[in-house]
Amino acid sequence: MKLTLWTYEGPPHIGAMRIATAMEGVHYVLHAPQGDTYADLLFTMIERMNKRPPVTYTTFQARDLGGDTAELFKDAARSAYARFKPDLLMVGASCTAELIQDDPGGLAAALQLSVPVLPLELPAYQKKENWGAAETFYQMVRLLGKDYVLSPGEKRKPRPAGLPPSCNILGPTALGFRHRDDLVEIRKLLRQIGVRVNVVAPLGAKPEDISRLHEADFNVVLYPEVANSAAQWLSKNFGQPSTKTIPIGFNATRAFIEEVCTLAQIHCDIDELTKRSRARWYALSVDSTYLTNKRVFIFGDATHAIAAAKVASQEMGFQVVGLGTYSRELAREVREAASQYGIEALITDDYLEVEQRITELQPELILGSQMERHIAKRLKIPCAVISAPIHVQDFPARYSPQMGFEGANVLFDTWVHPLMMGLEEHLIGMFREDFEFHDGAAPSHLGHGHQRTPANEANVASEPTPVPEVAVANGAPVTESVWEPEAQKELNKIPFFVRGKAKRNTERFAIERGLSTISLETLYDAKAHFGR
Ligand code: SF4
DSSP, rough: OOSSSOOOOOOOOHHHHHHHHHSSSSEEEEEEEEEGGGHHIIIIIIOOSOOOOOOOOBBBBBGGGOOHHHHHHHHHHHHHHHHHHSSSEEEEEEEHTTTTOOOOHHHHTTTOOOOOEOOOOOOOOOOOHHHHHHHHHHHHHHHHHHGGGGTTTTOOOOOOOOOOEEEEEEOOOOOTHHHHHHHHHHHHHHHHTOOOOEEEESSOOOOOHHHGGGSSSSSSSSHHHHHHHHHHHHHHHHHOOOOOOOOOOOHHHHHHHHHHHHHTTOOOOOOHTTTOOOHHHHHHHHHHTTTTTTTTEEEOOOOHHHHHHHHIIOOOOOOOEEEEEOOOGHHHHHHHHHHHHOOOEEEEEEEOOOOOOOOEEEEEESOOOHHHHHHHHHOOOEEOOOOOSSGGGOOOOOOOOOBBHHHHHHHHHHHHHHHHHHHHHHHHHTTSSSTTTTOOOOGGGOOGGGGGGGGHHHHHHHHHHOOOOOEEEEEEOOOOOOOOHHHHHHHTTTHHHHHHHHHHHHHHHHTTTOOOOEOOHHHHHHHHHHHO
């Protein structure tokens, strides 16, 4: 096993906690040593929940290992049942407790409690958090749905006439990246389309809601990492189809509406639903188009990484130079997506490998998780967060979805603004020698007379006047550099009000180095030189 400072995913029992914490009327008894109660902080500190997760830890200590830890578990389960009176009890072990092999499922069954007990066997040394969440949700859906399973050959009853089509929304959990707000957005969209929501699960659901999942006509799977296996079981046993499109971005939201309308067998006016979206128009605006072809590196869970790559390339006009995921279960999907951009996917859960790839690629923007935010900070590259793992600032007090049309607006803002800041810094670099923009300049609204203090006047006066060095190429001094078409095209993307300055600076840079032509590389080198 390799020791690491940070990790993309926690152990699988954290995934189980995300399900229990998202729901109402569920309690989780976790056989775990004292230190494992740290997991509570993920929800109370990072997600800022105003209640503790519904988890009772056995909190055994080293000295207990010589005694009867199984009895310890039974006592904890008994008292949690009496105190919290749940409608469903989940039982399992954390990584460390797995090693003492006490069998929480068998021990809880022996207690003969009068509520359903969901025993969880989550192999902590082979699987991770998202798998743990998916497995927990799937096992719960099976346990509470098994009494309604159709017999072999039995068909679903048709929906009674006059009832609107209905769906379940599957996947949102506690500690999910913007799940709370995505849900609001998707509910709104479904309401506009005319589809009734039967159950949302696990977020906000009670065990009795889980047993009603079979009543819906189809399932909307928002987060495949969590909901795919449950949706497949529902499809097999109740003939419920599921959506495949993840509504992240303007185009994908449109495609999602089409898919929902097909599953619900209704007609809807997509153009009417899309007309209030701002993201698409903003992406066409002048100050966005000069960001075209920005080189972007994307990493996260598979769902968000694939969706981000599509939005970045199709809607923002960026160039996807790197794409990867830590979700090994969905590696095939990410590899397929990467091949569309002519690149090889990076599948790893080692953040140092991700850092290495970013360093090699030198992108202009990183879309990633909390881990990539740290990497971006070290490498001084603009960054926006698109996926878990996330930190406290990714649970904003305001409404900030990633999905639906409002989600597309949020993506535009959060991805484009770090680049604008980059541009501003670059402009400051370009203008450093300008009388209005040098380091000692006062704000322009004070007028030019206020620009220099006596101190910086003296500094400026004592600086020698730079004499441009003209390099010599092939024996003859270069006095003029010709722009290559590609470089000229890139130059034209710079806003008109600074283009002249950028052009002059680049030409001077090229002449000083004896370059008779200005390539794309020369332009970038000049930008880096003047931006120092
Ligand atoms: S042993 Fe497992 S639960 Fe305990 S701290 Fe390590 S990863 Fe977390």
